[in-house]
Amino acid sequence: MCAAHKTSAGFLGAAGIALAAMALAGCAPDPAPQAAPAPPPVTTSSPAADSAATVAWMNGFCGAVRDFVDGNNKMPSASGETVEAIKKSTSDQLGHYSTILSKTVDGLSALPASPVPAGETAKQEFLGKYTAARDKTVKAKADLDASGKNDTAAQGRAVEGLIAAQKDTNGALDPVAAILGAPELKTAAATAERCRP
Numbered sequence: 001m002c003a004a005h006k007t008s009a010g011f012l013g014a015a016g017i018a019l020a021a022m023a024l025a026g027c028a029p030d031p032a033p034q035a036a037p038a039p040p041p042v043t044t045s046s047p048a049a050d051s052a053a054t055v056a057w058m059n060g061f062c063g064a065v066r067d068f069v070d071g072n073n074k075m076p077s078a079s080g081e082t083v084e085a086i087k088k089s090t091s092d093q094l095g096h097y098s099t100i101l102s103k104t105v106d107g108l109s110a111l112p113a114s115p116v117p118a119g120e121t122a123k124q125e126f127l128g129k130y131t132a133a134r135d136k137t138v139k140a141k142a143d144l145d146a147s148g149k150n151d152t153a154a155q156g157r158a159v160e161g162l163i164a165a166q167k168d169t170n171g172a173l174d175p176v177a178a179i180l181g182a183p184e185l186k187t188a189a190a191t192a193e194r195c196r197p
Contacts, residue, residue, distance in 0.1 A: 054115045054188040058179075061114075061123060063194035064107030065175045068130070071100030072169075084149045090158050094141035097165065101134035118182035126172040133168035136161050 075096055080086035108127045114120040140161025147154030172178075176195055179185040189195040 058188040059192040059194045060111045062175045068104040098137040104130045116184045122178035129172040133165040136165040
């Protein structure tokens with residue numbers, strides 16, 4: 001048993017010396033294979049993204065929002081001495097707001113798909129906000145117009161509806177801020193006429 005043990009130990013010792021000699025002579029066994037280097041990242045930028053089509057798309061996107069802002073700045077003032085006069089004034093405001101919101105929804109809906117995915121995301125986000133605001137405004141106006149002439153509770157609900165609609169649009173007033181993460185759209189916005197302040 002001792003002889004067998006010595007033979008195994010002698011063989012292992014000789015193999016270790018041979019391996020050490022090969023390493024010193026530069027004949028070491030090949031190291032484990034390395035993973036191939038990763039290919040360079042694919043960018044979403046393309047010449048088409050920098051094209052006139054991208055500028056035209058940004059011009060349409062900014063234009064739809066700008067038309068809303070301009071229309072909002074022309075909102076009729078609330079006025080009236082009586083509940084009936086205040087009701088009419090509020091109905092006029094809701095009608096004006098509904099009209100400019102509908103125009104904005106139509107303008108955004110008419111835009112073709114954005115040449116850059118971030119633009120399409122921004123468009124859908126803005127479209128959702130303006131559509132929700134329009135729907136709230138239309139409902140508030142219809143409910144107010146259907147109420148009795150001295151119904152102050154209906155007047156209060158109509159004002160709440162208008163405020164809720166305005167809150168929906170607050171996050172959708174700056175189309176350029178919505179696309180700042182997309183360099184192609186940011187560059188296009190710099191040259192799109194309706195994106196300029």
